[in-house]
Amino acid sequence: MTAGAATGRPGTDLVVLSLEPWDRVWRRNQHLVAGLLRTDPALRVLFVEPAADPLHDLVSRRRPRWGRRPRTVSLDGVPDGRLRAYRPTKLLPRRWDRAADRRLARRIRRVVAGSGSTDPLLWVNDPGGAAVLTLTGWPALYDVTDDWLEAERTxxxxxxxxRDEALLMARCAEVVVCSPGLQATKGARRDVTLVPNAVDVADYRRPRPRPSDLPPGPVAVYVGTVHRDRMDLDLCVATARALAGRGHLVLVGPAPLDPADRTRLVRAGVVLLGAKDRTEVPGYLQHADALVVPHLVTPFTESLDPIKLYEYRAVGRPVVSTPVAGFRDSGDPRVIVASPAAFPAAVADAIPAAAPFPAGADGEVDDWQDRVVRMRGVLDRLAGGGGAVGAGDAAGGEAEDGTRGGDGTR
Known part of the structure; x- marks a missing residue:
């Protein structure tokens, strides 16, 4: 590879195994990867999205989606070709295909080899990426953003x-965590590096017009994925009813809910606006009369460092949250922490007291630029000699027949 013009080091290829697709809704991975590409002209990234699962789509009565060949992703300030995204296809469930993860890993290795890369660094966010590490032995970091061991799963x-996390914790040269909670739990097992989330402060403080699909009148707004792993749907229903006649509870973000849950929310008066392009999100926050966090308080949510914590603080609006990690200990006088029983009334009380944006949007908030610098340091250590145990020779690796075991899940 050619030398990096601004960095003075050889070019680096990075394979990111993400829990989320590269789409218009940006999460931690996109912010960090975009920042790294903009500050390192020698970097090339293959962003591997979660595998398409057409059979599961059919069973779930959804239109089947298929994977996509590697495609160029356009990114402001980054020449085309330095960022590509790839979505493989998983044809059969793991309970039917015991080698499903290994097959996906082989496809990823072929795509990487086809790009001319022979020695990439591996960034694992999806624990299923343990199969890729086992197959390749590429120098690897494990970026832990949620404690999936505490989530409700079969x-x-x-x-x-x-099994996958045990392998990653044992064999990755670097482990990064996003929250103090994860630093405590994962750091008890090995050395970890804390790289919290953040926000593009200047962008979120640039005034935007009121989004046309916000309902008229006062609004309490939540921005984030509406998922049962973290959202208290009963509390959403109670809050919408408490606001009836005075305002609306508006949920902005992807909502992978079953039809019964969606119907229950809508009948209670909750406004579901769905996913929005990242460029549109600040407008919803700036024009909220209150911002809300109706999250469950569970061991899983205790592991989180919500990006919305930084987004909410950047716009300076009043916030009402259940006592979850991040908001509970923020020390921000604009954040009201309320028990589930007191939450609906606290939201109703916060709405009429709100001053228009940009009032309050003047506090210090952590910016993604600082987090990119931290992650760059992790990648430099990894490129400087931090590798992984040889492929296939660690506990929890492949069995003698080359499989990772049929576990009865998708």
């Missing part, structure tokens, strides 16, 4: 997650 899927 016994078979939980067992698989335990």
């Amino acid at each position: 016994p078979a899927e939980h067992d698989r997650l335990v």
Whole structure:
């Protein structure tokens, strides 16, 4: 590879195994990868999205989606060709195809080899990426953003997650965590590096017009994925009813809910606006009369460092949250922490007291630029000699027949 013009080091290829696709809704991976590409002209990234699962789509009565060949992703400030995204296809469930993860790993290795890369660094966010590490032995970091071992999953899927994480914790040269909670739990097992989440402060403080699909009148807004792993749907229903006649509870973000849950929310008066392009999100936050966090308080949510914590603080609006990690200990006078029983009334009380944006949007908030610098340091250590145990020779690796075991999950 050619030398990096601004960095003075050889070019680096990075393979990111993500829990999320590269789409218009940006999460931690996209912010960090974009920042790294903009600051390192020698870097090339293959962003591997979660595998398409057409059979599961059919069973779930959804239109089947298929994988996509590697494609160029356009990114402001980055020449085309330095960022590509790839979505493989998983044809059969793991309970039917015991080598499903290994097959996916082989496809990823072929795509990487086809790009001319022979010695990439591996960034694992999806624990299923343990199969790629086992197959390749590429120098690897494990970026832990959620404690999936605490999430509600089937016994078979939980067992698989335990095995995959044990392998990653043992064999990755670097482990990064996003929250103090994860630093405490994962750091008890080995050295970890804390790289919390953040926000693009300047972008979120640039005034935007009121989004046209916000309902008229006062609004309490939540921005994030509406998922049963973290959202208290009963509390959403109670809050919408408490606001009836005075305002609306608006949920902005992907909502992978079953039809019964979705119907229950809508009948209670909750406004579901769905996923929005990242460029549109600040407008919803700036025009909220209150921002809310109706999250469950569970061991899983205790592991999180919510990006919305930084987004909410950047716009300076009043916030009402259940006592979850991040918001509970923020020390921000604009954050009201309320028990589930007191939450609906606290939201109703916060709405009429709100001053228009940009009032309050003047506090110090952590910026993604600082997090990119931290992650760059981790990658430099990895490229400087931090490798992985040789492929296939660690506990929890492949069995003698080349499989990772049929665990009865998708």
